[in-house]
Amino acid sequence: MKKSENLMETLTGLCKRRGFIFPSSEVYGGINGFWDYGPLGAELKKTIKEAWWKNMVQDRDDIVGIDSSIVMHPRVWEASGHVDSFTDPMVDCKECKSRYRADKLQEYREELGKKGKAEGCPSCGGELTEARKFNLMFKTFVGPVESEASVAYLRPETCQSIFVNFKQVQTVSRKKVPFGIAQMGKSFRNEVTPRNFIFRSREFEQMEMEFFCQQKDEDQWLDYWKQSRFDWYVEMGVKKEKLRLRQQTPDELAHYAKAAFDVEYEFPFGWQELEGIANRGNYDLQQHSKASGKDLSYFDDEAKEHYMPVVIEPSAGVDRTLLTLLVDAYDEETMENGEERSVLRFHPRVAPVQVGVFPLSKKLAEPARKLAADLRKHFRAFYDDAGAIGRRYRRQDEIGTPYCVTFDFASQEDSCATVRERDSMKQERVSLEGLVEYLRGRFE
Amino acid sequence: MKKSENLMETLTGLCKRRGFIFPSSEVYGGINGFWDYGPLGAELKKTIKEAWWKNMVQDRDDIVGIDSSIVMHPRVWEASGHVDSFTDPMVDCKECKSRYRADKLQEYREELGKKGKAEGCPSCGGELTEARKFNLMFKTFVGPVESEASVAYLRPETCQSIFVNFKQVQTVSRKKVPFGIAQMGKSFRNEVTPRNFIFRSREFEQMEMEFFCQQKDEDQWLDYWKQSRFDWYVEMGVKKEKLRLRQQTPDELAHYAKAAFDVEYEFPFGWQELEGIANRGNYDLQQHSKASGKDLSYFDDEAKEHYMPVVIEPSAGVDRTLLTLLVDAYDEETMENGEERSVLRFHPRVAPVQVGVFPLSKKLAEPARKLAADLRKHFRAFYDDAGAIGRRYRRQDEIGTPYCVTFDFASQEDSCATVRERDSMKQERVSLEGLVEYLRGRFE
Numbered sequence: 001m002k003k004s005e006n007l008m009e010t011l012t013g014l015c016k017r018r019g020f021i022f023p024s025s026e027v028y029g030g031i032n033g034f035w036d037y038g039p040l041g042a043e044l045k046k047t048i049k050e051a052w053w054k055n056m057v058q059d060r061d062d063i064v065g066i067d068s069s070i071v072m073h074p075r076v077w078e079a080s081g082h083v084d085s086f087t088d089p090m091v092d093c094k095e096c097k098s099r100y101r102a103d104k105l106q107e108y109r110e111e112l113g114k115k116g117k118a119e120g121c122p123s124c125g126g127e128l129t130e131a132r133k134f135n136l137m138f139k140t141f142v143g144p145v146e147s148e149a150s151v152a153y154l155r156p157e158t159c160q161s162i163f164v165n166f167k168q169v170q171t172v173s174r175k176k177v178p179f180g181i182a183q184m185g186k187s188f189r190n191e192v193t194p195r196n197f198i199f200r201s202r203e204f205e206q207m208e209m210e211f212f213c214q215q216k217d218e219d220q221w222l223d224y225w226k227q228s229r230f231d232w233y234v235e236m237g238v239k240k241e242k243l244r245l246r247q248q249t250p251d252e253l254a255h256y257a258k259a260a261f262d263v264e265y266e267f268p269f270g271w272q273e274l275e276g277i278a279n280r281g282n283y284d285l286q287q288h289s290k291a292s293g294k295d296l297s298y299f300d301d302e303a304k305e306h307y308m309p310v311v312i313e314p315s316a317g318v319d320r321t322l323l324t325l326l327v328d329a330y331d332e333e334t335m336e337n338g339e340e341r342s343v344l345r346f347h348p349r350v351a352p353v354q355v356g357v358f359p360l361s362k363k364l365a366e367p368a369r370k371l372a373a374d375l376r377k378h379f380r381a382f383y384d385d386a387g388a389i390g391r392r393y394r395r396q397d398e399i400g401t402p403y404c405v406t407f408d409f410a411s412q413e414d415s416c417a418t419v420r421e422r423d424s425m426k427q428e429r430v431s432l433e434g435l436v437e438y439l440r441g442r443f444e
Numbered sequence: 445m446k447k448s449e450n451l452m453e454t455l456t457g458l459c460k461r462r463g464f465i466f467p468s469s470e471v472y473g474g475i476n477g478f479w480d481y482g483p484l485g486a487e488l489k490k491t492i493k494e495a496w497w498k499n500m501v502q503d504r505d506d507i508v509g510i511d512s513s514i515v516m517h518p519r520v521w522e523a524s525g526h527v528d529s530f531t532d533p534m535v536d537c538k539e540c541k542s543r544y545r546a547d548k549l550q551e552y553r554e555e556l557g558k559k560g561k562a563e564g565c566p567s568c569g570g571e572l573t574e575a576r577k578f579n580l581m582f583k584t585f586v587g588p589v590e591s592e593a594s595v596a597y598l599r600p601e602t603c604q605s606i607f608v609n610f611k612q613v614q615t616v617s618r619k620k621v622p623f624g625i626a627q628m629g630k631s632f633r634n635e636v637t638p639r640n641f642i643f644r645s646r647e648f649e650q651m652e653m654e655f656f657c658q659q660k661d662e663d664q665w666l667d668y669w670k671q672s673r674f675d676w677y678v679e680m681g682v683k684k685e686k687l688r689l690r691q692q693t694p695d696e697l698a699h700y701a702k703a704a705f706d707v708e709y710e711f712p713f714g715w716q717e718l719e720g721i722a723n724r725g726n727y728d729l730q731q732h733s734k735a736s737g738k739d740l741s742y743f744d745d746e747a748k749e750h751y752m753p754v755v756i757e758p759s760a761g762v763d764r765t766l767l768t769l770l771v772d773a774y775d776e777e778t779m780e781n782g783e784e785r786s787v788l789r790f791h792p793r794v795a796p797v798q799v800g801v802f803p804l805s806k807k808l809a810e811p812a813r814k815l816a817a818d819l820r821k822h823f824r825a826f827y828d829d830a831g832a833i834g835r836r837y838r839r840q841d842e843i844g845t846p847y848c849v850t851f852d853f854a855s856q857e858d859s860c861a862t863v864r865e866r867d868s869m870k871q872e873r874v875s876l877e878g879l880v881e882y883l884r885g886r887f888e
Contacts, residue, residue, distance in 0.1 A: 019616030025517030027608050027736040031586065031596070036512035036609060039617050042627075045511055046497075053490075059820065061813075061827055067489055068480035069647045070630065071582075073469030090588060099588070138515075139590075140582045140598065142475065142646065144534060144543070144636065152475070154584065154598075164471050165480060172463030173483050174830065183486075186514065186630065192588065202586065203513045292471040369505075376503065383505055386618065 007268045011326055012197055014342070018399050020044065020326070020352075021198060033194030033202030040399055041322070043352035043380060045205070048236070048321050049184055051350070052207045055232060056182045063180035063209060064173045068161035070186055071152050077137065079291030080160050080284065081256075082153075087133040090192050095126030101192045102131035108193075136189045138202075154188035159313060162210045163284040167296050170212075177298055177309050178221065180211040184318070196269055198319040205318035210280075212298070212309035218258070218279055221312045226261040226277045229314045233263065233274065236321070237347025238328050242266045248276075256283035265324050274324060275316040282308035325350060329400055335425070344400030345423055348443040354379040355439060356396040358389060360408040368407040371417070371432065375405070378436050379443075397422055403439060405430075451712045455770055456641055458786070462843050464488065464770070464796075465642060477638030477646030484843055485766070487796035487824060489649070492680070492765050493628055495794070496651045499676060500626045507624035507653065508617045512605035514630060515596050521581065523735035524604050524728065525700075526597075531577040534636050539570030545636045546575035552637075580633045582646075598632035603757060606654045607728040611740050614656075621742055621753050622657040622665065628762070640713055642763040649762035654724075656742070656753035662702070662723055665756045670705040670721045673758045677707065677718065680765070681791025682772050686710045687718075700727035709768050718768060719760040726752035769794060773844055779869070788844030789867055792887040798823040799883060800840040802833060804852035812851040815861070815876065819849070822880050823887075841866055847883060849874075 015021040019038030023030035037045055057065045077083050089102035098121060100108055108122035121128055138154040141147070155161070162169075162181045169181050184207045194201050213221045226245055234240050248260040260278035264271045285308045289296040297306040329344040348354060355375050359368035365385050372383035382401070384392050389406065396404050406418045417435065420427045430438050459465040463482030467474035481489055501509045521527050533546035542565060544552055552566035565572055582598040585591070599605070606613075606625045613625050628651045638645050657665045670689055678684050692704040704722035708715045729752045733740040741750040773788040792798060799819050803812035809829050816827035826845070828836050833850065840848050850862045861879065864871045874882050 017616065019613065022609075022612060024513040024515075024605070025520055025608055026612065027732060027738040027740070028517040028519045031513075031515065031517045033586070034513040034515055036510065036605060038510055038609075038613055039508035042509045042511040046509075058824070061816065061820075064483035065486045065490075066480060066482055067486035069468040069475075069478040071468075071475065071478055071632075071647055073472040073475045075472045076469055134588045138584045138586075140584045142477070142582075142634065144578045144634070146583075161468070161480060164469055165466075165482075168466060168470065169463065169482055172461065188515070190586065190588070203515055288471060294471040296471070372505065376505075380502070 007327070007330065008197060010342075011330060014330075014398065015041070015197075015326070020399075033191055035198050035201055035203075035319075040352040044322055044325065044350065045318055047350050047352070048318055048325075049205075049207065051236065052232075052316065053182070053184065056180075056207075056209055062175070062178065063182050063211075064169065064175065065182045066162065066165060066169060067183065067185065068158075068165065070155050070188075071140070071142065072155060072161060072164075074152050075291060076160050076164055076288075077153050077156075079287045080163075081287070082137060082156060083135070086137060086156060087135050088192055089131040090134045091128040091131050093121035093124060093126045093128055096121060096124040098123050099192060100128075104193075134190075134192060136191065138188045138190050156189050157187050157208070157315075158183045158185050158206045159208045159210055159315065160284070162208070163296075163311075164288050164292070166210075166212070166285060167294070170298065177300065178211065178213040178217065180209050182207075182209040184208075196267070198323050199267070199269075199272065201319065204320075207316045207318060209314050211312045211314075213312065214307075215310045218310045218312065222259060222261070222277065222279050225312050225314050226263075229275055229277055229316070230263050233265075233321075233324070236325065236350055238265070238324055242328060243274075244271070246271075254278070256280055265328070267323075267327060274320050275314060277312070277314045280311040280313050282310055284311065285309070341394055341397050343397040343422060346400035346402065348402040351400045351402050352380060353382040353396065353399060353401040354403070354443065355381045356392070356401045356404040357381055357383050358392050358404060358406045359385050360389065360406055364407050364409070364411070367412065371405065371407055375436070375439075379439060393420065393425075403442070405435065451771070451774065452641060454786075455774060458774075458842065459485070459770070464843075477635055479642050479645055479647075479763075484796040488766055488769065488794065489762055491794050491796070492762055492769075493649075493651065495680065496676075496760065497626070497628065500624075500651075500653050506619070506622065507626050507655075508613065508619065509626045510606065510609060510613060511627065511629065512602075512609065514599050514632075515584070515586065516599060516605060516608075518596050519735060520604050520608055520732075521597050521600075523731045524607075525731070526581060526600060527579070530581060530600060531579050532636055533575040534578045535572045535575050537565035537568060537570045537572055540565060540568040542567050543636060544572075548637075578634075578636060580635065582632045582634050600633050601631050601652070601759075602627045602629050602650045603652045603654055603759065604728070606652070607740075607755075608732050608736075610654075610656070610729060611738070614742065621744065622655065622661065624653050624655040626651075626653040628652075640711070640716075642767050643711070643713075643716065645763065651760045651762060651765075653758055655756040655758075657756060658751075659754045662754045662756065666703060666705075666721065666723050669756050669758050670707075673719055673721055673760070674707050677709075677765075677768070680769065680794055682709070682768055686772060688715070690715075692720075698722070700724055709772070711767075711771060718764050719758060721756070721758045724755040724757050726754055728755065729753070785838055785841050787841040787866065790844035790846065792846040795844045795846050796824060797826040797840065797843060797845040798847070798887065799825045800836070800845045800848040801825055801827050802836050802848060802850045803829050804833065804850055808851050808853070808855070811856065815849065815851055819880070819883075823883060837864065837869075847886070849879065 020041035024034035024036045091102045141150045142152045143150045246262050258279040262273045263275040265274045285296045329346045332342045357372035375381040402422045404420045415432050416429050419430045464485035468478035468480045535546045585594045586596045587594045690706050702723040706717045707719040709718050729740045773790045776786045801816035803809050819825040846866045848864045859876045860873050863874045
């Protein structure tokens with residue numbers, strides 16, 4: 001029995017206890033909206049990023065990647081509209097001093113169980129201030145003088161550096177429309193109320209791709225990308241029935257977007273956006289052309305004409321993908337012997353540890369360590385010789401390791417080991433010589 | 445004939461023209477000290493990071509990785525000493541308003557050819573202000589209020605999040621001393637005068653590993669890591685004779701360090717630090733224990749005692765490594781036909797494009813594209829059908845592609861293609877069936 005609120009609490013606890021994710025600077029009491037990824041979380045994050053990059057850049061010849069700076073010229077954010085309009089409305093409670101997003105008050109009230117109450121502070125019912133606009137960009141100063149002239153921002157999205165670099169990248173890569181430019185990297189938003197674990201944090205990592213096409217092909221490419229991106233989550237092992245594609249309604253659409261679809265996942269806190277696939281038109285290229293005075297149009301050398309391509313943008317989040325994998329994989333069950341176990345049913349492709357290697361006894365540590373070292377050349381392998389074998393299995397179940405290999409006293413005689421599968425808990429005797437092939441065949 | 449100053453100019457030009465690196469936000473005139481990596485640069489950067497992570501984390505069982513936030517609790521930087529002491533002395537010219545690091549004036553004068561002049565502004569000779577201290581941390585504000593209470597900093601180094609997380613990571617990973625914690629990621633320093641292309645920029649990426657050991661073993665581990673890190677650059681293809689290990693003199697040592705070695709490379713602008721390998725003692729763990737009130741000591745369950753381990757830290761830079769690979773690989777030569785070519789002699793392991801695939805004529809585009817798609821499963825492959833074949837070779841030479849495969853009219857008959865090697869420019873006929881093996885054998 002999984003219960004919504006409990007699942008998020010349980011997962012947050014598991015993540016901290018097993019080293020997936022914990023609050024940043026925790027010894028100093030943490031800092032709201034910032035998270036650190038421990039050994040397993042860092043590996044999982046890396047796997048997600050590599051899978052995205054392979055799918056988007058390496059396996060294709062119509063998309064190239066870039067890696068640009070987080071701090072950009074401040075005029076980028078004037079032209080993009082962020083300096084003026086990237087704001088949330090904010091209210092403060094005059095009594096308890098809590099701060100809320102004015103457009104989410106009802107949601108907070110429901111969460112806090114104040115469903116009946118339609119007014120006042122969600123936590124104490126006190127009087128609220130008028131809503132004020134609050135810009136979500138983190139500000140800093142470049143150079144030694146703190147003045148208006150030296151203000152710069154941490155990027156709130158990675159895509160703008162793709163737009164300002166469009167012409168440069170197109171020229172050096174000699175790509176012809178349709179083609180795309182992809183980027184992964186950190187973005188920062190000074191959220192009024194970071195929440196839902198890593199779902200909405202102040203520092204997060206994006207995976208964005210801007211696909212430049214002719215206007216006449218915009219619908220075709222929007223269709224292509226919304227399907228392709230939906231399929232990617234399924235390939236990462238996410239249950240199809242927990243995913244959906246939803247078209248944004250006209251009042252949800254960003255002002256620059258002509259149409260957009262969201263890939264949504266059913267989290268314990270409701271259906272939420274995992275990724276947006278938007279037709280941004282040529283708004284961004286137009287804005288930066290105007291503001292910079294540099295012509296960012298594309299020259300079609302067959303048609304002998306210049307035009308501004310239309311942009312289809314699939315914009316995904318590393319942290320949200322990671323949270324989805326965790327939520328989707330988490331399960332609890334009662335085993336035949338009556339014991340409870342919690343298990344992360346990760347697809348073997350994404351599991352942070354793919355193979356656990358155990359000696360049955362510490363006396364077998366040497367050959368088992370050697371086996372782990374051999375397997376490490378092919379998989380993310382982990383060696384463990386501490387505690388009873390059942391306990392070692394439980395530890396691997398809890399972090400989602402799909403296969404465990406136990407080296408026992410017979411192994412030295414018959415050159416075989418026992419392979420135990422996570423979900424079925426079935427065990428099979430496999431020759432050491434054929435072990436890599438055996439596992440590889442189960443990982444695809 | 446390579447000339448120091450010219451080489452850096454030539455490389456900067458090549459990097460921009462071919463899409464390795466260009467100034468950030470260039471359409472807005474750029475922003476001093478920030479750089480963007482284009483398609484080839486992003487690929488090269490990714491290769492460096494993956495090689496480091498593999499070498500440091502994946503191939504070993506005594507080091508785990510983490511990935512922590514850039515913005516941390518501000519008390520981290522008080523405890524580490526950065527708020528008080530991470531400063532450079534700065535002077536301004538009262539006449540031309542240029543700004544310099546007070547401790548580097550003589551260097552600037554030499555660069556600007558004012559060698560004789562021992563005083564005054566390096567560019568105009570004007571009177572300089574008194575030196576003032578300037579903190580190199582970028583400041584920002586977390587939450588909607590800009591006040592002293594909401595100040596936070598962009599991390600100036602990645603290692604501090606390893607220290608504050610030491611206990612947490614050690615506990616969840618159940619590692620015993622000696623073991624290490626590794627991290628790659630962006631750091632930020634508000635340099636007074638960013639310079640030497642990407643060598644000293646304001647936003648850069650670090651690869652740091654903190655190795656925790658017993659005090660009695662500190663010399664042995666310092667020796668191990670200085671050698672291991674030196675060897676890594678050689679494995680990445682850097683010429684051994686351009687690298688050296690140099691022990692820091694007592695007056696160079698950071699106040700917390702007991703001993704340190706630099707891996708240095710002979711850049712056109714002199715021997716410069718690529719990486720520092722330092723014995724930081726237990727300074728950082730002590731500081732954070734004191735400041736946070738949390739005991740960060742290690743419990744040795746065999747000896748039944750608590751102690752603060754000593755830390756050996758190899759601290760490398762992604763961007764500096766990348767610059768080293770570029771400088772080290774760059775060459776110009778006159779070919780037999782009298783033409784000049786410029787070539788990046790990258791090791792095949794690191795080359796951003798590993799195989800170029802060309803159809804001899806556009807009529808052969810289809811089978812050549814198919815060949816490129818097949819090779820892409822194994823290598824970083826690039827398809828090019830534009831221009832004369834000689835020109836295509838030149839383009840690949842310039843970006844350091846070690847092998848080019850040309851699919852010609854005979855290829856359809858004999859199922860072979862011509863493989864041309866970058867450095868010797870020798871060509872060889874190779875069967876398509878054996879091509880992957882042929883190339884793989886040359887890449888290790």
